[in-house]
Amino acid sequence: MTWRTEKEIRRRLDAEQGTIIKDWGGKLPVALIYPNSYKIGMSNLGIQAIYRFINEQPDVVCERVFWEPKDSTDVLPLAMESQRPLTDFAVMAFSLSYELDYFNVVPILKASGIPLYAKDRDETYPLLIAGGPCITTNPMPLAPFFDCCCIGEAEAILPEMLPVLKAGASENRAELKQKLMKLPGVYVPGFSQQPAVRQWVKDLDKFPVHSTVLTRDTELGNMYLVEVERGCNWGCKFCLVSNCYKPVRFRSVESLLDQAENGLKYRKRLGLMGPAVTDHPRIEELAGKLHDMGAELSVSSLRIKPLSPIVLGEVIESGTNTVALAPEAGSQRLRDIIGKRINEDDILKAVEKVAAQGIKQLKLYFMIGLPEETDEDIESIALLVTKCKDIFDQHQSWSRITLTIAPFVPKAGTPFQQEGMAGLEILKHRLSLLKSKLTARGISVKNESLEWSEVQAVLSRGDERLAAVLANVERLSLAQWHRAIEKAGLDIDFFAHQKWDTKLNSQ
Ligand code: SF4
Incomplete structure (x- = not known):
């Protein structure tokens, strides 16, 4: 049943600029798979960069593959560029940025008629590679499906790997x-005797990362995206980004201006991407020069400290009417515990700067269920948010503050990897406590799903026994997940909620 996907792919290709179409003759064909929808995948700068990087190699051709979660295994996944099935490729490279995307790996393989487990495949099938931040920090839950896993950044691993492939x-x-197992940063399940050492690019300027394929058919379709930095110096103990992309590296202003000059041929708006863009040591100079070039600016992350008024002004002048800030915790005690090196004064000053610029909508990100959290810490969130609302009300006749609440999920590879996630009952109680304190002030509180956050925790800290669970989930639902966990004889409480005092993955 391929006609629907072929038609959809052609419609999408017609709407793209920058698609790379290469002749296959004599080249190694690589399917680059983002196991989620086209709309989400095309906003992922990592996918765009790897696609271009691989296609720059003269003897390799790389095509993109996406998976619409609504698809079932009777829809044959096809590559965008040639509309060929995955079995035509020599290599299938999966990019895994989120734990919940793990659930889409199995249906992609099943729909393509490819045996799930690496031990059941020989050279008549494509070689399966996994990469991305989740794989770098803990490849084990998916390891039985893959022939090899890339530990670290693609640009640091692929130059040696592609000729071997x-x-x-x-x-x-x-x-x-x-x-493959002898190459730096390559872990081969069942062959490698020890974990691979994470590889990272020393000089980012050698590998520019920017939008390659532009389309309006995606979340950030009105922007040309440019990676400003990799890694983050702030070292919040729960944060995967800061730990997976160490050490922090900044691109030179000159290289960023070159990329921007090219990008402005396609889009007026530039998206400056990175975990803490305003940490760039020359960010104000960069923002000023981009302004002079006529660019409208969007910044993926505005930090509470430092919050440059110049950058903030540029972002607002470009038409942004909502600013998002992430205090993460309400009390100083908890901010100190999680390593968030800001205080209440920093937060309120940042909010004052935003309100003074005429912004009417503020989004605040907090976490609940952090290690050592009590009900008083939740009350501190409510108090802090009320102070933010008062500041906004002094500046605007009308303003809106929205809170987005995420439960703390212990992630492999972070300093908090051994902490347990709070129980769902505790989380529900703290969420309703927070809502009861804030809704009276007209502040809306949204939250990420507590149950799916628990699933993330299990997958993030899980071991190779999780592969059987993933293989047994026929159609993604919490009920199916719980049934598959039970069938495999595994304990959610151990993987998600228990505090571990030994190293990761030892039950
Ligand atoms: S500031 Fe943001 S990106 Fe940096 S370590 Fe903290 S949470 Fe992570």
Whole structure:
């Protein structure tokens, strides 16, 4: 049943600029798979960068594959560029940025007629590679499905890996794996004796990262995206980004201006991407020069400290009417525990700066269920938000503050990886406590699903036994997940909620 996807793909290709179409003759064909929808995948700068990087190699052709979660296994996944099925490719490279995308790996393989487990595949099937931040920090839940896992940044691993794949794609699979396991940053399940050492790019300027394929058919379709930095110096203890992309590295202003000049040919608005963009040591100079070039600016993350008035002014002048800030915790005690190196004065000053610029809508991000949290810490969130609302009310006749609440999820590879996630009952209680304090002031509180956050925690800290669970989820639902966990004889409480005092993955 491929006609629907082919038609949809052609419609999408017609709406794209920058698609790379290469002749396959004599080249290694690589399917780059983002196991989620086209709309989400095309906003992912990592996918865009790897797609361009691989296609720059003369003897390799790389095509994109997406998976619409509404699709069932009777829809054959096809590559965007050639509309070929995945079994035509020598290599299938999955990029995994979110734990919940793990659920889409199994249906992609099933729909393509590819055996799930690496041990059941020989060289007549494509070689399956996994990469991305989730794989870098803990490849184990998916490891039984993959022939090899990339630990670290693609640009640091692929230059050595691609020639080995090109030479050995059709040779005996075990022999190829023996060669792959000797490469830096490559973990080969069942072959490697020890974890691979994470690889990272020393000089980001050698590998510009910006939008490659532009389309309006995606979340950030009105922007040309440019990566400003990688990693983050602030070291919040729950944060995957800061720990997975160490050390922090900034691109030079000169390289960023070059990329911007090209981007402005396609879009008036530039999206400056990075975990803490305003930390760039020359951010004000960059913002000023981009302004002079006529760019409208959007910044993926505005930090509470430092919050440059110049950058804030540029973002607002470009038409933004909502600013988002992330205090994460309400009390100083808890902010100190999680390593968020800001105080209440910093937060209120930042809110004052935003309100003074005429912004009417403020989004605030907080976490609940943090280690050592009590009900008093929730009351501190309410108090802090009320102070923010008072500041806004002094400046505007009308203003809106929205809170987005995420439960703390212990992530592998972070300083908090051994902390337990709070129980769902505690989280529900704290959420309703917070809502009861704030709704009276007209402040709306949205929250991420507590139940799916628990699933994330299990997958983030899980081991290879989770592969059987993923293989047994036929149609994604919490009921199916719980049934599959039970069938595998695993304990959600252990993986998600218990505080571990030994190293990761030892039950
Ligand atoms: S400031 Fe943001 S990106 Fe940086 S470590 Fe903290 S949470 Fe992570």
